[in-house]
Amino acid sequence: MAEFHDLAELALNSEGQSWGNLGYWQNADNYSDACRALALMLGEQSGLDRHAIVFDAGFGCGDQLLVWLEHFHIAGLHGINLSHSQTRFAKAKLSNAGFEAEASAIVEGDINDPDLWSTTLDGARPTHVLALDCAYHFPSRLAFFRLAQHHLSCAGKLALSDFMLAEQHDTGSWAHRMLGWMLHRSHIAEDNMVHRDRYLRELQDSGFEDVRIIDISDHVMPGFAHAMRKLGRERAASSATLPWSSLIKYRVTGWFLAWAYRRSILRYCLVSARKAR
Structure with missing residues (x-):
């Protein structure tokens, strides 16, 4: 499959x-510059430095791992990612950049598997748990919060870029039913889409404090939607290598985000919190 x-x-x-x-x-x-800019914002929001030991939840193809290592010069790295093909690619990317030890410390698997956290960390206590644009895809974001809190070092930091429902969005509306259909098509659990007050409560109930939520929707959702519309025009006018199936996937995602932004259904935020002492 x-x-x-x-x-x-x-x-x-x-x-x-x-x-x-x-x-x-x-x-x-x-696209690449915009993606790197988002990673840099997350690293800065979380306060990465030379003493940081990072656990990256959902590291994709590994570009962000190189940002943590080469831009912020972190001291240690661990991570879990669901995709087999992406994890293999990320390992090769790290190895080719000279980070052999770090390549061996990132693994494929389910982020909600507590045993996998234990084996991956092997006794290490990360100072930072990061989730760059992926937590809404986790089987349970709440379970992820609890695992992060359990494994973080004393006063460690959780930081993620993530979606939440706009405060004015009515969960009983037709728009919410449309949202539910799109979430299902995008492999996103509907329970992961909550209003800001519930998001904050889930973090606090999981053992976090000093929560900071910054809405960056204006510089994320419209920009991605525009890039995907542009991608479609470029694909039609050239012999681009992007398959039609993938093009449709990205165009639909772009349309959906533009719709959700215009109708104030979703907001995209930088979130950070500290493990309660």
Whole structure:
């Protein structure tokens, strides 16, 4: 069976890049630059530095791992990613960049599997748990919060870029039924889409404090939607290598995000929190 999360996004990137997030488009005019900008924002929001030991939940094809290692110069790295093809690609990317030990510390598997966290960390206590544009895809984001809190070092930091329902969105509306259909098609559990107040409560109930939520929707959702519309025009006017099936997937995702943004259904935020002492 084909993987939902595969290597199709390689065709969206500049040469040598393999990003797979929605991007931060305020000062970016191409997909790879926007994706890198979002990763940098997350790293800065979480306070990465030379002493940080990072656990990356959902590292994709590995570009963000190199940002943690080469831009922030972190001290240690661990990670879990669901996709077999992406994990294999990320391991090769790290090895080719000279990070052999780090390549062996990232593994394929289910982020909600507590045994996998234990074996991957092998006794290490990360100072930071990061989830760049992926937590909404987890089987249970709440279970992820609890596992992160359990394994983080004292006063460790959780940081993620994530979706939540807009405060004015009515869960009893026809728009919410449409949202539910799109979430199912996108392999996203509907329980992961909650309003800001519930999101905050779930973090606090999981043992986090000093929660900070910054809405960056204006520089994420419209930019990605525009890039996917542009991608369609470029694909039609050239012999692009992106298969039609993948093009349709990205065009539909772009249309959906533009719709959800215009109708104030979803918001996209940077979230950070500290493990309660």
